[in-house]
Amino acid sequence: xxxxxxxxxxxxxxxxxxxxxxxxxxxxxxxxxxxxxxxxxxxxxxxxxxxxxxxxxxxxxxxxxxxxxxxxxxxxxxxxxxxxxxxxxxxxxxxxxxxxxxxxxxxxxxxxxxxx
Numbered sequence: 001x002x003x004x005x006x007x008x009x010x011x012x013x014x015x016x017x018x019x020x021x022x023x024x025x026x027x028x029x030x031x032x033x034x035x036x037x038x039x040x041x042x043x044x045x046x047x048x049x050x051x052x053x054x055x056x057x058x059x060x061x062x063x064x065x066x067x068x069x070x071x072x073x074x075x076x077x078x079x080x081x082x083x084x085x086x087x088x089x090x091x092x093x094x095x096x097x098x099x100x101x102x103x104x105x106x107x108x109x110x111x112x113x114x115x116x
Contacts, residue, residue, distance in 0.1 A: 100112050
């Protein structure tokens, strides 16, 4: 019984490694957004460009979350450089983390905040 568990755990671990190795050589998976999130993202990008004019958006992860108060929170999270240690305040060589809240009712800017 213990042998079967070890075999199963080993198989799963090596399967994940093989999948990760092949995933890095393939095209990224498509991302699906509903229309409301896409509109919030479209409204947040100009704010990002205004607040971080020297930043390259391609060096950021973007998260779109529905907030409880009728807004969408769009987070622009800078990627880490290879082997770089995380820093306080959401800052990397690529820029600062920026949070933008967009009103769901009319896609206007509600508020912004940089990570602390």
